[in-house]
Amino acid sequence: MKKVSIKDIAQHLNVSVSAVSLTLNGKGDEKRISKTTQKRIVEYAQEQNYRPNSFAKGLQKGKSEIIGLVVPNISDVFFSRIARRIEKQAEQAGYDVIFSSTGENIEKESKKIQSMLDRQVDGLIIASCQKNTSDILKLKQNNFPFVLIDRLYPEIETNYVGFDNVGGVSSAVNQLIQAGRKRIGFVTLSMNLGTIRERLDSYLQTMKEHALPVENGFVHEMDYNNDEADMQNVIREMLKKPCNIEAIVFATHFLASEGLRQLKELNIRVPDDVAIVSYGEQKDFDLFEPAITAVNLPINEMGDKAVDILLRNMKETNFSYEQLRLKTELVVRKSCGAK
Structure with a gap:
């Protein structure tokens, strides 16, 4: 069915386009359009299930009442949970949210940001690939409201909501040490992201504080698009001599x-053969046997804070940038060897 327009309504009722527009925007009385004409316009618009063009409506109001969310991968559980929370909080404030995924690609991220600006979004929430300095600077220089989440540009003062990566990984390593594990390995990503570097640095620092070795083969950096064979090879290498890893932080x-899937394939027992801690929860980690110890990230709080900061940034002329690092919580379960 063809979507009816203001022009269609005007032609059908033999009135001016401006009369229809003014009436449907609640300005009929102000512009002295007769009550009879207004009634005809409203009734016919309702009969035809007329819906206003949101872009045109935004131009009239000077805002679109839309927030743009740019993330690396909307199908990732982490980012999809953040997206759902942001959408919920934004809707409560009267805003719609449009989403875009960038695949950690700088060119794609730049195009997605520009596309959202072309759609007249009122503000942006961005989990950047951290290679897109030019667009972030441009947004700041134009005083456009935006909030960075999870990924930060340390050299640029911006709004930011992230996690305490250092404290989270440190708590994981300390828990394994308390459980009697000394040869602790670390499996991470080979990505030049600040969040990933912080986690690795925290692991290394915590091991150093306890005077524990970090030998060759203790740390493995994997490609973001690694396959099962890659992980299985890493697990094999970490558990055999000379590494003899007793625990792994992912x-x-x-x-x-x-x-965990590859450990099961190799018939390696958790935590008897190797203890496990994950930085970040999965939905069913508590249902595994044994249940998986994980650093719980306050995802809902991240979404709430990001929307709150953005809305205030959009309303306040003299807004001061805010940067928050949210505390994580280690949820101790049997996989870390805890008694």
Whole structure:
């Protein structure tokens, strides 16, 4: 069915386009359009299930009442949960949210940001690939409201909501040490992201504080698009001599999930043969046997804070940038060897 327009309504009722537009925008009385004409316009618009063009409506109001969300991968559980929370909080404030995925690609991220600006979004929430300095600077220079989440540009003062990666990984390593594990390995991503570097640095620092070795083969950096064979090879190498790893911290929830799958394939017992901690929860980690110890990330709080900061940035002329690092919580379960 063809969507009816203001022009269609005007032609059918033999009135001017401006009369229809003014009436449907609640300005009929102000512009002295007769009550009879207004009634005819409203009734016919309702009969035809007329819906206003949101873009045109936004131009009239000076805002679109739309927020743009740019993330690396909307299908990733982590980002999809953040997206759902942001959408919920934005809707409560009267805003719609449009989503875009960038695949960690700088060119795609730049195009997605520009596309959203072309659609007249009122503000942006961005989980950047951290290679897109030019667009982030441009947004800032134009005083456009935006909030970075999870990924930060340290050299640029911006709104930001992230996690305490250092404290989260440190708590994981300390828990394994308390459980009697000393040869602790770390599986992470070979990505030049600040969040990933912080997690690796925290692992190394915590091991150093306890005077524990980090030998060759203790740390493995994997490609984001690694396959099952890659993870299985890493697990084999870490558990055989000379490494003899007693515990593994996985830097992301999806690395932990794949690692657990390969440990099962290799008939390696958790935590008897190797203890496990994941940085980031998965929905069913508590249902595994044994249940998986994980650093729980306050995803809902991240979404709430990002929307709150953005809305205030959109309303306040003298807005001061805010940067928040949210505390994580280690959820101790049997996979870490805890008694």
